[in-house]
Amino acid sequence: MSNNNAFRIVYLGSPQxxxxxxxxxxxxxxxxxxxxxxxxxxKGRSRRPMPTDVKVAAEELGLRVLSVANVNTPEVLAExxxxxxxxxxxxxxxxxxxxxxxxxxxxxxxxxxxxxLPDYRGASPIHQAVIDGRERTGISIMMIEKRLDAGDVLxxxxxxxxxxxxxxxxxxxxxxxxxxxxxxxxxxxxxxRLQSQVQDxxxxxxxxxxxxxxxxxxxxxxxxxxxxxxxxxxxxxxAYTCWQxxxxxxxxxxxxxxxxxxDAAELAPGTVxxxxxxxxxVQTGDGILRLLTVQPPGKxxxxxxxxxxxxxxxxxxxxxxxxAEA
Numbered sequence: 001m002s003n004n005n006a007f008r009i010v011y012l013g014s015p016q017x018x019x020x021x022x023x024x025x026x027x028x029x030x031x032x033x034x035x036x037x038x039x040x041x042x043k044g045r046s047r048r049p050m051p052t053d054v055k056v057a058a059e060e061l062g063l064r065v066l067s068v069a070n071v072n073t074p075e076v077l078a079e080x081x082x083x084x085x086x087x088x089x090x091x092x093x094x095x096x097x098x099x100x101x102x103x104x105x106x107x108x109x110x111x112x113x114x115x116x117l118p119d120y121r122g123a124s125p126i127h128q129a130v131i132d133g134r135e136r137t138g139i140s141i142m143m144i145e146k147r148l149d150a151g152d153v154l155x156x157x158x159x160x161x162x163x164x165x166x167x168x169x170x171x172x173x174x175x176x177x178x179x180x181x182x183x184x185x186x187x188x189x190x191x192x193r194l195q196s197q198v199q200d201x202x203x204x205x206x207x208x209x210x211x212x213x214x215x216x217x218x219x220x221x222x223x224x225x226x227x228x229x230x231x232x233x234x235x236x237x238x239a240y241t242c243w244q245x246x247x248x249x250x251x252x253x254x255x256x257x258x259x260x261x262x263d264a265a266e267l268a269p270g271t272v273x274x275x276x277x278x279x280x281x282v283q284t285g286d287g288i289l290r291l292l293t294v295q296p297p298g299k300x301x302x303x304x305x306x307x308x309x310x311x312x313x314x315x316x317x318x319x320x321x322x323x324a325e326a
Contacts, residue, residue, distance in 0.1 A: 004028055004030045004186075005030070007086050008031045008085045009030050009085060009086065009087055009088070010033070010089075011025065011088075011089050011090075012035075012097075013035075013037060013090065013093050014092055015053055015092050016175070017114070017171055017174070017178075018092045018112075019057045020175045020176055021179045022054060022057060022091075023061070032063055033083050034063075034079070034083055034085075035063050035065045036065075036066045036076070036080075036093070037055045037058070051067070055067060066079065071093075072100065077104065080101070080104050085105045086105055086107055087186070088110070088144075089109075089110055090111045091112040092114075097144060099146065102145070102146075107189055109143070110143055110144065110154065111142055111144045111151070112140075112141055112181075113125065115138065115140060115207070116136075116137060116138040116139075117142060117149060117199055118199040118201070119137075119203070120206070121149035121206050121207070122209075126170055127207065129161060130167055130170060130232035131232030131233075133228045135160065136158055136160055137158070137159055137170070138158040139159070139174055139181055140155070141154045141156075141178070141182065141185050142154060150204070153196060153197045154185050154195075154197075155184065156181075157177050157181050166230075167233070167234060167235070168235040214229075215237060216323075217229065217230075219270035219321055220285040222285055223259055223260070223284040224259060224286075226239075226257070226284060226289050227258070227259055238253040238254060238295065240252060240254060241321040242322050243314075243319060244322065249325055250297060252321075253294060253301075257289055257291055258289075258290045259288075259290070260290050262281075268320055269323065270284075270320045270321035271320045272318075272319045275308045275309070277305065278290060278292065278305070279303070279304040280294075290304075292304055
């Protein structure tokens with residue numbers, strides 16, 4: 001069997017999703033002389049520059065880290081080339097790799113992508129799978145080429161999407177699956193038995209970036225559609241709804257919901273029906289959605305029922321959430 005330490009890998013990744021595969025490379029004994037990640041960026045209320053999760057992990061593991069805004073610059077290319085890597089491994093790096101980077105290693109560059117390609121190419125495959133109400137997704141390891149997520153697939157592994165999953169919980173499992181799948185791909189690559197599958201272009205679907213416009217709940221949609229949207233946005237961002245308060249429009253962030261088995265009432269979509277011990281029941285275009293965890297303006301997350309108990313004026317007037325902002 002070949003010595004893993006003789007196979008040199010430059011690793012490119014940024015968020016927490018990319019940490020388990022990096023750790024797995026070291027556990028398997030691979031030589032990782034350089035980790036490349038996105039620059040430190042302002043986060044939180046303090047707006048203090050914070051390192052990526054991959055940078056934090058790599059430094060803890062004693063690896064050399066390069067934080068760059070553009071991996072395709074001559075300076076970065078020279079740094080990578082000097083290390084003579086056998087392959088580049090990319091996981092949620094967040095930058096497009098140009099031709100020179102893709103051809104710098106004899107085995108090219110491979111990517112760990114969080115979908116069963118050609119399904120959900122693009123920036124948000126995990127979010128979109130949950131938003132679409134899918135029951136299954138997975139991990140694909142593929143060769144990187146110029147077209148977005150269109151390279152030949154080297155290996156895949158599936159994963160059930162559980163009814164209680166949101167994007168965060170599903171992403172954790174998928175990261176571990178990617179870490180488990182990677183060593184066999186590298187072993188096959190080193191021993192010359194790697195097989196690839198060309199993607200079916202006719203079956204390709206795309207998952208674009210999640211924009212703020214998609215976060216507003218449209219109460220004319222079904223309860224299940226809205227529930228899946230909340231799950232798919234959480235925890236990276238939240239869905240929200242709004243209501244008219246005099247001349248002002250107020251927003252309420254929605255972090256957690258559940259479906260209600262009761263028959264729908266004959267009320268306008270967005271109407272608050274009642275509160276129970278679990279949450280706040282709201283009429284939708286098809287069915288009833290229970291709000292479990294909400295976040296009013298200027299406050300932290302809280303139980304929806306507790307928030308509603310403090311809204312005596314809204315209770316008296318009867319609240320109907322809007323499906324669009326004025």
